[in-house]
Amino acid sequence: MALDPGTLSQLIGTIRRFVDERLIPAETEVAESDAIPDEIVAGMRDLGLFGLTAPEDYGGLGLTMEEEVLAVFELGRAAPAFRSMFATNVGIGMQGIAIDGTPEQKAKYLPGLASGDIIGSFALTEPEVGSDAGSVRTTARREGDAYVLNGTKRFITNATHASLFTVMARTDPSQKGAAGVSAFAVERGTPGLSTGKVEKKMGQQGAHVCDVIFEDCRVPASALIGGVEGQGFKTAMKVLDKGRLHIAAACVGLSERILDDMLAYAVGRRQFGRPLADFQLLQAMFADSKADAYAARCMVLDAARKRDAGEDVSVEASCAKMFASEAVGRIADRNVQVHGGNGYIREYRAEQLYRDARLFRIYEGTTQIQQIIIAKALTAEAKARAGL
Ligand SMILES: Cc1cc2nc3c(=O)[nH]c(=O)nc-3n(C[C@H](O)[C@H](O)[C@H](O)COP(=O)(O)OP(=O)(O)OC[C@H]3O[C@@H](n4cnc5c(N)ncnc54)[C@H](O)[C@@H]3O)c2cc1C
Known part of the structure; x- marks a missing residue:
């Protein structure tokens, strides 16, 4: 059920503060220790992040697809490992039961999945x-x-x-x-x-x-x-359809974060007596990155709204997942370039986010698999129109 606008903006604001105050400052520690501290996982539980999409009847927030992607735009701004902690509960690890489970299976597992007691x-x-x-x-x-x-x-x-x-x-x-x-x-x-x-x-x-x-x-x-x-494959495909929009939203969040990092660095660093941000060759990278991130955001929101309206969005979900994951790869690459030598050095976040972003083009269906899904639907429609 859709949240009222006030509650939704409160939720988004709370998530934004959690990302800025708790997650982003812990990125180095998490990358170096290869573990998310228990107190951060507890904070995620308190915020209800494990149950974002679980039905309200089972203790979740029951977000619509549009609300989910708005929340994930914010969560995606932190290094992707954080989202991964609760993402299987929100998506592929819970949705099979939520969508196709028997009443007994839902009653047995959904409350624990929603609270994060079950991963x-x-x-x-x-x-x-x-x-x-x-x-x-x-x-x-x-x-x-x-x-x-x-x-x-x-x-x-x-x-x-x-x-x-x-x-x-x-x-x-x-x-x-x-x-x-x-x-x-x-x-x-x-x-x-x-x-x-x-x-x-x-x-x-x-x-x-x-x-x-x-x-x-x-x-x-x-x-x-x-x-x-x-019915398993049908269940898996329903889960992945929703999951692809979730991943695309995470790519949008990360794209916007990286663009902010890129600009902050370019404004602060000077060469030839001027901030890097004044050089037109770099400005082209900012503009291309903004257009990439904005296009991805629009696609994800459009597909999410269509899904909420009951439309079959398998083509739109594949378009969004393909475009947003490729876009964040381009943006992460430009960010390394804007950082120059520092872009290659661990102390700066550019190289980590470049490596982190690479996975988005591979899992939950590679770019090539999205291309196949999109092209198959288009050619089938064209053949039908031609009476073939
Ligand atoms: C970090 C990580 C987390 C993951 N988490 C999960 C998870 O939780 N659960 C889960 O079930 N899986 C998970 N996966 C698996 C992931 O979904 C698969 O790796 C992915 O779907 C690709 O499959 P593959 O690795 O076997 O590559 P392959 O299928 O062997 O593909 C290799 C290459 O060939 C291309 N290719 C394959 N077939 C075609 C074709 N017909 N036409 C053109 N190109 C083609 C692919 O696009 C790719 O570029 C995860 C993977 C990673 C790396």
């Missing part, structure tokens, strides 16, 4: 299954009133902290594609479930990914999300 992870990717997400190899074999899971999931965000996993597994081996895949809610502590070593990543230190391994992991039949086999 949820989304386990789709496998060593041999990435962009071709419908070809999941992890199996879930029905045995009486249980399913037995076998397989390995790769690069699973927050898997080390998670107590609940939304797992995509093949229930029908005779169906090679997406139709044979089902989604399961699997609790940590289930015998046969283990997690691998935490991967060393290019950026986003403080956010963690690792393998999740299933070896004869037996879960009750009631763990099947929605209670119907073969």
